[in-house]
Structure formats: structure tokens, C-alpha cells
Amino acid sequence: MLYAILCYSNEDEVMAWSKAEDDAVMERLQGVIGRVAQQGRLGPTARLLPTTSATTLRKGKSEPLVMDGPFAETKEQLLGFYIIDCEKLEDAHDFARELTEANHAPGSYEIRPVGFFQQGVVTDGSAVATLPAQRTAAE
């Protein structure tokens, strides 16, 4: 089984850390994830840049709207995420717009630049949530 671990914290406080503190935390975290990575169990890792750099694409009745700032509703829940390489913010918005066309369920996409990224590799393919029948077919 694959699990996503989503990190929540008080941004003000994390941003008040000195560089030395930040580096120390990152190093301790690397110690933890390094172990799992060696076992081939760690997928992509990302640390996001501040919410002040975020925009949010809100699906509406008509055209989806781009708004400034992070996703702020509490009525909706985080259901998934994508990581995409884009030259311009506009390209990321375009991609998110295509997603809204493919998925009409109401909701939002928050678009936030990534500050730290590690590709990671999960070596056991069967970890992915697929039906046993599909797995056999793939093999």
C-alpha cells in the first residue's frame, strides 16, 4: 500500500526559524527519510514555498476562476495532488484548467511553487493500489 503523508504546521512559526534551525530540521528529516529511501519505499518528497506565492483555481458554474492566495475553505478535503514542471505560472493554471474539464466535481486546485523536491523511487510496483486482476494482467 502506498500512503501519502501530508504535512500541516504553523507557517508563521516555521518561517521565523533561523537558517541554522531550518537546516538542522531538514537534516534530521533527511535522516528519517533516507532510511526509507534506501529500502526503495520512498516516493516523491516536496517542501512547498510560502502560501503567499500560491494561487487557487476555483471551479465555478461557468469558467474556473484564478484567485490569489492559498486554498482556504474548510468544507472541502484534500483528495490528491500533482507535481508538474512548468516554465510559467500560467502553464500550471492551464493544466489545472484542463483538470477541471476532465473532472466536473466542484472544488479547487491550489497552485504552489515547490522549494525542495526529491524524486524518490518505490521499487515494489505491487504497492500501488490496483486490483489483483489488473496486477496479474500487467505482469
Added chain:
Amino acid sequence: MNDPAWMDAAFAAARPKAVAALLRYFRDLDTAEEAFQEACLRALRKWPENGPPRDPAAWLIMVGRNAGLDGKRRDKRFTELPPEHQLSDLDDPEGGMVDRLDQADYRDDILRLLFVCCHPDLPATQQIALALRIVSGLSVRQIARAFLVNEKAMEQRITRAKARVAAAGVPFDTPAPAERAERLETVLAMIYLVFNEGYSASGGEIEARQPLCNEAIRLARLILRMYPAEPEVMGLTALMLLQHARSAARFDQNGSIILLDMQDRGLWNPKMITEGLALVDKAFRHRRPGPYQLQAAIAALHARAARPEDTDWREIDVLYAMLEEITDSPVVTLNRAVAVSKAYGLDQALALIEPLAERLDGYFNYHGVRGAFLQQQGRADEARTAFNRAIALAGSAAEADHIRSHLDSLEKVAANAG
């Protein structure tokens, strides 16, 4: 959870909100600051015991408010006792506070706190010192170090500034939209001053002054959180991030300036650049370009160029032309001329700055830029005259050194030719 580093970060993060709210409450900077200090002291005792509060800023505001009230009663020798629930440190004081203090309250409070630091009677250096002391919470020693003065002198400077602000009275009305926009503009200018205090440092000053750049970026992000849809706030934040991103590449071992063309771009900070680029793109979506956005967009084009020769100078020229229209500043035209020289050639660049000769005659960089153009055209004598004039006008040793290196290269060429 009695890790002091964690608590320090929590205090620093909560400080602008908390001091701003306490200033609204007490209408006096000193009382607000003391109340915040007292709240932090109580937090140092309470938080390790009870665990950290859910909303540290709200906790500090509530406890600070009670502490400030106690102080006022003591000072005035009030005899009546306030109700018990107001005097004691409540177990969970933030509960109701969070509902009452929504983002909009904080927004005007924080803007007011920064705005009182920008009082027009205060010279720029005092505005900056006051903001760093009160909003950022830097110690007098840290600020004195950044301004290269002794602690006592800085203490006096801040005390004088506070007295002036107190005499002027703090604007406590909730500002109307036009006034809010005006306050915002003043505050952004002050934040950029803080940044430039750090950014303009060179040589041995760098270590002491560069933290001011981080502080300015922190303040800008704070304002941006409060005003998420203001493109100029995005622009200023982006501008500072993109400039600061180059800091590791801007000086050689002797502390002399390395020009953009010559910088090792591998030393640029990719995280700051990514954030800056996203903010520039975000700002321009609003189609309300302003001076900070345009300068940030120019910095963004430099940041996007992997090598100097990949720089999109034509686009930079277009952005400078827009900036020229908004600011009507000859210095902008001078900067534009550098882009023009790369995009269209030296003749056009020299023609562009020729009309500035009178207005910029006392400006070191005018002669420096002009000298560099003349030198590239092979007009060595004229270039030498311009460089000598620039050295005479240089404001710092680093500036003079930089021009001298141009002169040296002129001499080398002359020697080789001869």
C-alpha cells in the same frame, strides 16, 4: 514542549500581530511593547506546563492585554480590584479571541503598526530602526550592529523616534480604502528601505547588515498575507527575493562587487528565485503594473537566463520603458540604456543617456555607465575622463574600487596596444 528555540520562533511569529493588536488597545507604543514582553514572560512559564496554545498570537494578545491593564492600574494606584477572571492568566484565553479577531482586524492593526513607524517627520533611518525594533522585534544591539553605530546611540535614536511618534498621535480610525492604499504604499517604501540597508552593504559590513534583507522579506510576506490580491505587494516581495537570491554571488573574497554578467549563477538561491518568479507571474495576471512589479519582472528575466548571453535584453528594454513612464526618473533611463546597449548597440545607448548629462552630472553611476559605453566603443580618452569623474563622485570604497577596475582594464589595453 519546553524547547526554547520553538518558543522563540513562536514569539517572533506572533509578534507583529500581537503588538499591533495591543497598540490598538492601548494606543501607546511603549505600553503595547511592554505588555507583549510581559505576555512572553508568562508564556515562558505557562506553555511548558500546559502545552503550547492553539493560537499563540491570540494567547499573547489576551494575556498581554490583561498584563497591560494591571500595569496601568498599578501606575495610577487604582484602588478597585478588577474581576478575578480578568486578573488571572486564563487557562485557555484564546478561545473567544480567535472568533473576535479575524483576519480583517489583524490586517488594519498590522498596517497601522507599520504605518506609525513611517511617520513623515522621521528620517528614513529612524523609520527603519523603529520598524525593526517594534515590528520585527530585533534587539537594539542587533539594529545598532546593522547600522554600524554603537548600542547607546541606537537606543537614543529609537527613543527619540518613539517620542516623535507619540507626540504625533497614532491614527486609530479604521482607514477608508483610499487612505489604506496610501498607507500601504508608504509601508512598502519603508520595507524596501529596510531591504536596501542590507542589500547595499559591502565588504566587512555584509555579515552584520544582510539579515536586514531577510527581515524585509519577512515583513513583505506578512503584508502579502494580509493583502493577498495587491499586485504591488507581490511585486515588492518578488523583487526582494530575486535580488537577495544573488547575494552569495555578488561579492568576491575581498568584498568587492561582482557585476551580474560576471556572477557565478550556480551560487544563486534557487528557492528564492522560484518563489520570486511565481510571484511576478501572479502579480502580472492583475494587469496593473507598478514600479515594484516592473523592477521584479526585470530581475525575473535575469533570473531566468541560465547564462548572461541568454538574457532577453529586448524584453528588459520594454519593461524599463514602462518603468520610465511611471517614474519619470533619469536613473531608470540610465539602467534602460544598459539594456539598449545589449539589445540594439552602443550608439543607441549613448544617444539615450546624452540628454541626462545635466540632470545626472553629480551621479557617480551616470559617469560609470557612460565610461563603460565609451570604453566598449574604443574611445579610451573619453572613457578615462568619465571614469575619473565617477571615482570622484563614488559614495563608497566599493563603488570607487569597481570603477578603478574599469580604469585598470583601460590601462591594460593601452599598454598592450603600445
